[in-house]
Amino acid sequence: MSYLETTDPEIAAIIDKETNRQINGLELIASENVVSRAVLEASGSIMTNKYAEGYPGKRYYGGCEFHDMAENLARDRVCSLFGAEHANVQPHSGSQANMAVYFSAIKPGDKILSMNLSQGGHLSHGSPVNFSGIIYESHQYGVDLKTERMDYGSIAEMARKVKPKIIVCGASAYPREIDFKAFAEIANEVDAYCMADIAHIAGLCATGIHPTPVGHTTFTTSTTHKTLRGPRGGFILCDKEWAAPIDKSVFPGMQGGPLMHIISAKAVCFKEASTKEFVKYSQQVVKNSRVLADTLQSNNVRLVSGGTDNHLCLLDLTNFGITGLEAEQALGNAGITVNKNTIPNETKSPFVTSGLRVGTPAVTSRGMKESEMKQIGEWISSIIRESKNTTLQEKVREEVKSLASKYPLYPDLS
Numbered sequence: 178m179s180y181l182e183t184t185d186p187e188i189a190a191i192i193d194k195e196t197n198r199q200i201n202g203l204e205l206i207a208s209e210n211v212v213s214r215a216v217l218e219a220s221g222s223i224m225t226n227k228y229a230e231g232y233p234g235k236r237y238y239g240g241c242e243f244h245d246m247a248e249n250l251a252r253d254r255v256c257s258l259f260g261a262e263h264a265n266v267q268p269h270s271g272s273q274a275n276m277a278v279y280f281s282a283i284k285p286g287d288k289i290l291s292m293n294l295s296q297g298g299h300l301s302h303g304s305p306v307n308f309s310g311i312i313y314e315s316h317q318y319g320v321d322l323k324t325e326r327m328d329y330g331s332i333a334e335m336a337r338k339v340k341p342k343i344i345v346c347g348a349s350a351y352p353r354e355i356d357f358k359a360f361a362e363i364a365n366e367v368d369a370y371c372m373a374d375i376a377h378i379a380g381l382c383a384t385g386i387h388p389t390p391v392g393h394t395t396f397t398t399s400t401t402h403k404t405l406r407g408p409r410g411g412f413i414l415c416d417k418e419w420a421a422p423i424d425k426s427v428f429p430g431m432q433g434g435p436l437m438h439i440i441s442a443k444a445v446c447f448k449e450a451s452t453k454e455f456v457k458y459s460q461q462v463v464k465n466s467r468v469l470a471d472t473l474q475s476n477n478v479r480l481v482s483g484g485t486d487n488h489l490c491l492l493d494l495t496n497f498g499i500t501g502l503e504a505e506q507a508l509g510n511a512g513i514t515v516n517k518n519t520i521p522n523e524t525k526s527p528f529v530t531s532g533l534r535v536g537t538p539a540v541t542s543r544g545m546k547e548s549e550m551k552q553i554g555e556w557i558s559s560i561i562r563e564s565k566n567t568t569l570q571e572k573v574r575e576e577v578k579s580l581a582s583k584y585p586l587y588p589d590l591s
């Protein structure tokens with residue numbers, strides 16, 4: 178960062194502070210990760226200098242020969258990783274990937290059937306405050322309020338009643354396996370398209386640890402930066418018959434120039450995700466999540482749905498008499514970064530919440546395993562038991578820092 182320090186010391190100092198925060202703390206936000214040096218280098222490369230509107234072989238600017246090579250590599254690699262026929266790697270985010278699918282498959286005013294945000298869904302799945310709930314008529318399913326799991330029978334019943342044009346499956350705060358095949362069958366029965374948004378679990382689907390929707394659903398969308406451990410961005414997978422409408426919806430439909438430095442970094446991520454090391458990493462993410470869940474439960478923390486099958490746990494704090502917001506702040510003071518989250522049967526606003534979401538992708542990337550997860554589970558439990566105890570928070574902060582120092586973010590950063 179020597180150039181930045183000279184030309185813009187203010188922003189250099191901010192990046193330095195954030196680097197220290199990441200080095201010294203524990204990142205348990207389920208949607209975050211730590212990318213490889215190779216992904217960082219590609220994201221920070223001179224590929225950012227170029228406009229490349231269009232697609233490989235059909236660009237609106239000259240000088241795109243190397244950008245064509247990078248985008249083709251990204252497309253081929255992600256298709257082979259997921260066994261898909263066609264990929265669009267240009268969406269700047271998961272929301273834009275979802276938007277491109279809606280723009281391709283349905284019309285304004287058409288019905289969407291998707292999971293409620295407050296029970297684990299996502300804003301871009303038809304929330305009334307999001308474009309998806311404003312442009313389309315949104316109908317939402319939740320989890321069964323007793324089991325706190327998806328109930329495919331009642332989702333099918335709802336689909337028969339609503340007759341949506343598209344059924345959206347996938348979630349951002351659901352700790353259990355999702356039966357994408359069942360969703361595809363429901364969609365088929367009611368003559369709807371089916372879109373699986375695998376943003377959270379893409380790394381688990383790519384490695385076979387979670388069943389993949391590819392081959393079942395009409396569209397699969399995702400981000401690249403969660404369990405897949407790539408740069409921030411999105412992509413869409415579909416069959417060849419949908420390639421032209423999807424590509425047209427992304428560009429010129431909703432985006433201009435693709436972020437070619439990010440597409441290059443996506444290509445690196447897809448290569449990394451196809452290695453044996455990444456399979457081992459993904460297995461460890463789930464093992465770590467289960468140990469964290471067991472440790473929390475042994476400390477009387479109630480987990481939504483009673484446990485986890487994936488990279489995240491959803492904690493119900495009701496019995497501790499604190500809100501998600503208070504717990505997020507108390508844990509933040511102890512160097513443990515998490516996010517407050519609504520839970521099924523939520524009684525508080527999304528800014529306060531009764532729950533907390535914790536995930537293991539980032540700490541697993543740093544090399545932490547079962548014994549560290551036990552320790553982290555004990556720290557979380559003690560902090561939420563005594564959320565006003567600032568002496569405890571300071572003590573845990575020092576212990577967190579000491580643990581973090583044994584698992585460097587990058588070998589040359591400590």
Ligand code: DSN
Pocket residue numbers: 208271299349350
């Ligand atoms: N905001 C992301 C998450 O944290 O789950 C989803 O887009």
